[in-house]
Amino acid sequence: MTTPMMQQYQGIKAKASDAILFYRLGDFYEMFGEDAEVAAPVLQIALTGRDAGGGKRIAMCGVPYHALDNYLSKLVNAGHKVAICEQVEDAKNAKGIVKRDIIRIVSPGTLIESVSERTNHYLASVYHDEHWGLAFLDLSTGEFTIFETPDIAVLQAELSRINPAELLLPPELVKKPKSWIGYYCSMRDRKTFCGQDLQNRFGKLEVLQEFPVAAQAANSLWTYILETMPGVDPTHIIEIKTFRSEHWMFLDQWTRRNLELTESLRDQGKKGTLLSVLDLTQTAFGGRLLKNWIDKPLLMQDEIERRLNAVEELTSDSFLRKDLSKLLSEVYDLERLMGKVSYGTANAKDILSLAQTLALLPEIRTLLSSSSAETLRIMAPHLEGLDTFANKLQKAINPTPALSLRDGNIIHTGYSQEVDELRSISTGGKEWVAKLENAERERSGIRSLKIGYNKVFGYYIEITHANAHLIPTDYQRKQTLSNAERFITPELKEYEQKIMGAEEKLKELEYELFLTLREDVRTYSGVVLHIAQVLAEIDVFVSLAEVAVRYHYIRPQIQIDGQILITEGRHPVVEQMLEPGVFVPNDTSISDSHQLALITGPNMAGKSTYMRQVALIVLMAHIGSFVPAKKATITLVDRIFTRVGASDDLSAGQSTFMVEMQEVAHILKYATGKSLIILDEIGRGTATFDGLSIAWAVTEYLVQHPEFNPKTLFATHYHELTQLQDEFPRLFNLHVGVKERGDDIVFLHKILPGRADRSYGIQVARLAGLPQELLQRAKILLLELESSEPVHSAENPAKVVSQLALFDVPHTHPILQEITQLVLEDMTARQALQYLFDLQERIQAIESI
Secondary structure, three states: OEOHHHHHHHHHHHHHOOOEEEEEEOOEEEEEHHHHHHHHHHHOOOOEEEEEEOOEEEEEEEEEHHHHHHHHHHHHHOOOOEEEEEEOOOHHHOOOOOOEEEEEEEOOOOOOOOOOOOOOOOEEEEEEEOEEEEEEEEOOOOEEEEEEEOOHHHHHHHHHHHOOOEEEEOHHHHOOHHHHOOOOEEEOOHHHHHOOHHHHHHOOOHHHHHOHHHHHHHHHHHHHHHHHOOOOOOOOOOOOEEOOOOOEOOOOHHHHHHOOOOOOOOOOOOOOOHHHHHOOOOOHHHHHHHHHHHHOOEOOHHHHHHHHHHHHHHHHOHHHHHHHHHHHOOOOOHHHHHHHHHHOOOOHHHHHHHHHHHOOHHHHHHHHHOOOOHHHHOOHHHHOOOHHHHHHHHHHEOOOOOOOOOOOOOEOOOOOHHHHHHHHHHHHHHHHHHHHHHHHHHHHOOOOOEEEEEOOOEEEEEEEHHHHHHOOOOOEEEEEOOOEEEEEOHHHHHHHHHHHHHHHHHHHHHHHHHHHHHHHHHHOHHHHHHHHHHHHHHHHHHHHHHHHHHHOOEOOEEEOOOOEEEEEEOOHHHHHHOOOOOOOOEEEEEOOOOOEEEEEOOOOOOHHHHHHHHHHHHHHHHHOOOEOOOEEEEEOOOOEEEEEOOOOEHHHOEOHHHHHHHHHHHHHHHOOOOOEEEEEOOOOOOOHHHHHHHHHHHHHHHHHOOOOOOEEEEEOOOHHHHHHHHOOOOEEEEEEEEEEEOOEEEEEEEEEEOOOOOOOHHHHHHHHOOOHHHHHHHHHHHHHHHHOOOOEOOOOOOOEOOOOOOOOOOOOOHHHHHHHOOOHHHOOHHHHHHHHHHHHHHHHHHHOO
């Protein structure tokens, strides 16, 4: 027969069959059966067993309740849901087994413990009905946003930006897994997308009426929250926001990846990204906001200028910048603190952190009010209204509170008269015990007599066996030890009861007072979260200003005239990886009439770095940042597109070339005359003539239409394309400067007008360390291919027998061109002699074929 406890467990488990059940037993969360077998290896804990009744044993494992956060995040990050089961009645009042129930179901999207401080953790929901609706929520901060679009590609770009931990989908969309590759998906009943719970909570919001499909996605998301957190009212979720495509620049996943905005290509970490350079924020919520700004550049010129005004003021006032930075370094994460308050998990230390942060606001307001920049001054009033409440919280919470709310020592002395009286009795007991101890020593004549206390026996008088003959007759034996006896007296017993009663009352009173304080904090959720948003923006402004001063950035001029003019622009990330002064700056001039720059030159010479730096400078201007240049005039662009590098998509069964072509197709479909396009090679993944044809046609497509003229930087090794400059006025050639020294080359990293006549592939291969005999053979083959069409021998069709008339074409042969381009004055006698020997070997090798 199944035991009562296992009967209760099985009934609760049936409510969350798709989750691992954490069943609270005393100081442990226990798992049984299949749950235990799945969880034990993930958590790296021992798998044991216990009697389940009827002579059956069941697998079992457990984790300490106080280490819940750590074990919970391990299971959830491994892709499991966890249902947390707690006691829901006081054990003192229980008849039979204590009632238990699920208080929370934790999935990848509803995890609020152990999430990254400087990155949002989103739960998202998607719905489709003519348009695509998206809703996403960060439960830890309360950020709730909806978005609607007719285009699935735009939806997928936004999903890629927010990278949700969990995606809620109706059944028909779950059946299309290719659309949601890489996301943890949970299927939701269609009726949850049309519920009224959201309206009951927020009322008839205009934003929900304006975007009805997104509202349905939000309905399902909100219902999911209520299901997974029964009994919790997330008061820190105070509004639902949206954003419009005309206000923000959408960046597809390829652009964010290729420009390494917030994640590096190497390890998906922060190092080596634009974010790593710009992020000198002092607060966690400031760091999250800056990441959001980088991922969503602005298209509104007035708002960009407002940001630039604030940054400019802070760059010119070093005292204001440093003072604000110092104060912000003492600010705690208000958004996530309010999340804990909302969920009822905030402890005394959390409330104290909130109070200490709010106490900094008067000084921050004073600094902002003294600023000469209106952008900063008008932020000061938004930090008002909580001074009195902050003072109350600081007076209420012990400066060094206990972590557990049930252990007492969380309410500050002086806040509650009743707490002070009970604490006086509890702490005063030590003095009373010391006086009694001295009195009993005098009365008994036992100098080694001592009064002690433990949780099992309470207070006791301990006397060694050697002094047993001196024990007073009114002592009552309580415990015998190996070398002593312990006693109690009526007086000591009476005082023990008085002290113990006071301590229990004190702990209970402190707990009740704290819960009242925490509820008071909940009522201020809206005000505190608004202050958090203002502080986050100030933090980002200070960070961008400090970066500008530290790295010598300048304020860009924002225009709408179609011109991008950059003088001595630098790559913000690469520059920081080099020694000061080593990076070579370059100019950029591109406009509607001077639209497509075709860039040629060898690999490793700097073409990719140059193009990326232009894209990053334009993007930085759109987020309101100063830029790495001597001067910059940036026109507003609606999108930035990049086609860079080679990669395949094995999960979708797509080759490198197919991925490349899909990226190009995406760009040509969505780019407009106001877009900026970065193309780093097209057509290199297929046969030479196929690739050249495609690259040629794409180039013509971008420059031949009178209205479709996106500003484009196109790096290519197809030198044949450079002749298009003569046919299309909007196309112009650029090349990377290279200095030749015999067979060696020196990259100048300078972008110059005109075309390159060679790709220097063999020289780059030499720098990479390929074997000398291989390089020599490559030179021979290159000469053959460049001089004439090969003729195959009848005896050996595989052997190329081209006859190179070395001196028949003195003005065009590559070797003669190479000789005429030698800078003899830069060569030593030894270098010249070595070059002559190499040249002789090359000619002999050609003649021997």
